[in-house]
């Protein structure tokens with residue numbers, strides 16, 4: 001697998017030269033139902049090929065019948081870090097987060113428009129072969145993963161482990177079993193645990209149980225920044241079961257049960273919300289005591305939004321920087337200024353202070369649950385999960401001087417005495433030190 005493959009969705013200015021994705025331009029396609037025999041993992045269950053250990057997706061063999069809790073999928077970055085897959089990641093030595101995903105032949109029963117795992121793909125691709133945040137997810141026995149990391153957790157490259165639940169009737173029970181398998185081998189104090197939840201099937205008691213079993217942080221993937229975008233991309237608009245109100249109910253349960261700084265929400269930037277709307281949500285989460293974990297919209301191949309433009313870098317950088325200021329620097333959205341399109345025009349800080357924060361570069365790294373380096377440096381580095389490496393949205397490493405010159409140009413804050421030179425960052429191949 002290479003992450004430098006050609007991309008058909010390089011972000012630039014939107015239609016009419018716009019530097020943001022407006023609501024009207026971000027309408028998903030309508031999902032089509034798969035033929036009866038191909039629904040619910042019919043092809044895999046009928047062939048019923050027994051699994052024989054690690055399964056690499058799209059490998060020209062029949063997809064085996066694999067199920068959680070015995071099997072989980074893990075990101076390509078985690079598989080490379082564990083030595084399960086060969087490969088190198090552009091400017092990254094490893095990933096710091098072991099992202100696990102529950103797996104079933106029936107797959108996720110939701111139909112989120114931006115997601116490669118969505119149900120409408122049943123006819124086209126078996127669940128274990130579907131791309132998700134731009135990469136393949138190999139399937140591996142959970143016991144093998146836990147035993148491998150558990151052999152020396154103190155010296156593991158992983159700073160955190162995260163279980164991603166999906167929408168499936170078994171996912172609550174199986175998340176508990178996967179968690180138990182992990183904690184039987186790995187002390188949660190050595191490698192903290194995060195849960196990326198599926199509120200649609202969960203109760204408050206489920207949230208309590210996951211905390212009692214050793215989880216450190218609980219997150220809710222709101223993904224959409226407004227109720228309208230939520231309904232259009234994850235609810236009735238695409239025949240998907242999710243409800244904005246249920247997601248907020250579980251988020252509030254997580255706030256009560258996990259406590260301050262131990263809960264958060266995922267939000268995708270550029271699906272039609274304004275910058276003012278998304279930053280108001282970021283402020284709301286901070287005021288509740290939580291964090292926001294941000295992703296740049298990228299048109300995932302095979303998804304119902306794969307024909308739509310990736311988020312222009314101008315919009316993304318403004319929101320990335322403003323979100324960092326609200327989450328970690330005590331700036332409030334009320335101090336910021338916006339234009340008539342809801343774009344940030346003033347970040348609410350004196351120029352000198354803002355310059356120092358831009359030059360520190362952390363604001364432009366991936367955001368997510370923290371690792372062992374610093375509170376504001378995410379363990380969840382998701383290398384190239386929201387962009388190609390040739391036009392990085394979320395940096396999975398500390399941005400270097402050429403990266404920062406590009407970021408400044410994208411923000412409209414290029415320095416006259418230190419201008420960006422076209423493609424200079426592509427000359428760098430080494431991994432920056434932490």
Ligand code: SF4
Nearest residue numbers: 108110112115117118
């Ligand atoms: S619930 Fe999660 S995994 Fe399932 S389709 Fe929606 S975003 Fe994808």
